[in-house]
Amino acid sequence: MYRYDEFDHDFVQARTAQFADQVERRLSGELTEEQFRPLRLMNGLYLQLHAYMLRIAVPYGTLSSKQMRMLAHVGRTYDRNYGHFTTRQNLQFNWPTLKDVPAILRDLASVEMHALQTSGNCIRNVTTDHFAGAAADEVADPRPYCEILRQWSSIHPEFSYLPRKFKIAVIASPKDRAAMQFHDIGLELKRNDAGETGFAVFVGGGLGRTPMIGHRVRDFLPEEDLLAYVEAIMRVYNLHGRRDNKYKARIKILVHETGAEEIARQIEAEFAEVRKTDLLRLPEDEIARIQAYFQPPALPEKPARSSAFEAAKADSRAFAAFAQNNVSAHKAAGYGIVTVSLKPIGGIPGDATDAQMDVVADLADRFSQSEIRVSHEQNLVLPHVALDDVPALYAELKAHGLETGNAGLVTDIIACPGLDYCALANARSINIAQDLSNRFGSAEKQAEIGELKIKISGCINACGHHHAGHIGILGVDKRGEEVYQVTLGGSGDETAAVGALVGPGFTGEEIGGAIETVVDTYLKLRERPDETFLAAVRRLGQKPFKEALYGAA
Amino acid sequence: MTAPIQKSAAKTKAAQQVVTGNRLIDGVVVYLDAAGGWTEKIQDARVAEGADDLEDAVATGKEGEKNRIVVEAYPIDVTRGPDGLRPVRIREKIRAEGPTVRMDLARPVGA
Incomplete structure (x- = not known):
């Protein structure tokens, strides 16, 4: 991993001290809010619906176990015991007080972290493939x-x-x-x-x-x-x-x-x-x-096939599903890249408790060369795990509610914080994600549906990447009511496409059923089980989905 | 990007309004009370009735900004029901009650 040189170290220390002074001047009245706002935003500090929100940079989504432990410490000491991983591979704390922010930034600086350029009209955190280096x-x-x-x-x-x-x-x-x-x-x-x-x-x-x-x-x-x-x-x-x-x-x-x-x-x-x-x-x-x-870690040589890994797959359907969905091909034989899903069924996408952050840090030390990645899909990644170790890793994840084997499936939903937290939002998004996760949550149903990316934003700013969702959901405010528009056929991969609006929106009560109708229509019309949802939408166009949702014109 | 203040009182014709803001030091949601102070409980908020009363309440709220107690004081529509005062708009309901997806973090709002 990149280590700060003397310049980086001095620069972050200086900015931390500078912002501490700016906070003090704001609290003493020397700075008005109008003067202070651009300064706090340059340091990643927003004021949201319920409290301040601090967005911490995770450059290109790479974290060491030590840094993850510091994030857990911040969540435990200054916030409400959890953080939210974002679609920019960063982490947000939802409840810091203004007076605590200088201390938080000092703690972060001690592990080469900061909140610079996570807001404002500047070049933001550069993102990359969450499997980078592996x-x-x-x-x-x-x-x-x-x-x-x-x-x-x-x-x-x-x-x-x-x-x-x-x-x-x-x-x-x-x-x-x-x-x-x-x-x-x-x-x-x-x-x-x-x-x-x-x-x-x-x-x-x-x-x-x-x-x-x-x-x-x-x-x-x-x-x-x-x-x-x-x-x-x-x-x-x-x-x-x-x-x-x-x-x-x-x-x-x-x-x-x-x-x-x-x-x-x-x-x-x-x-x-x-x-x-x-x-x-x-x-x-x-x-x-x-x-x-960024030299690759010195991984002990392994045979390409792990008998322990294969035996565990044969023993447990849940582990087999985890292996299929959450373990990806590594450049070194006998190793895998493990996605740690932050999408438990019915849970809040991207949220992790301080205890879970500590657990992931410990598991990174034990199984993944102390390295962690944050994905723009709001999951965590252990990039260098020996296939022999995956069964033991899975058991540890399971003990802490982190074993959900749904990476890339219908319940691996991206959702922005929405109107539950965000001052810009027009509608809630987390509750819609939870509803959909519960509806599609059975292992059998998810396996039947296969790859399907649902992405939800609570406003047009699209932090939830809804345009790039195979199914995109955009919450809007229609005369004081939350209404959800549905887009189909978007994609954020190498075949990038903007989803097309399928028709009039649905209320919060209706949207879950509407998405079930879309998915059922796909299951009915796909040519074969391995024709993905996206491929089917591209072949069929919107018509059959429109008819299923709104009736034939 | 900062939040545009949602001046709901200006958009609708609810009979009653209260003035709200976020406390400078910690960002907590607070409401102007009848004594000119700020309370975390919407039930203790000063209810403005009529344009003149609202103008006076907003002016007091702006004093709270100047005095570094709150950030961006603004009026919101409320209604009074069996459970006491409730904001009209969903955004303000969520501000008053806490995130709807974390009941463990909910704010007590009953009368």
């Missing part, structure tokens, strides 16, 4: 490039007051597990025919009010030009992005209004300018220096 299908570990981007973008003076927030994702596999094409900039690490490393570059993707899929502006950008090219994109956006209307201020609108070809031309022109100085060319030895922090 996935069997990756070209290389994408995290060194995420770290290079993090270092470059942290308090970058030119990009601290952008027209709007800015999100970057980096993947390194043909399989997109990070919704890369729904980012302001998406980068796909690849190798060209000469075996050189570079990136396909996508610009102008995003969710929210105006969902758009990113446009490919470069098929192969040499890795040495990563920062120069991203800086060129940022400059074009910073110069021409709209500042008159915050709903039209994201780069996706600029790309849409200007045209992808013209934007690509402007980026190339700016890139040519940036390159003249050579200042941002990434030297090979610097890339190697950062890569050294």
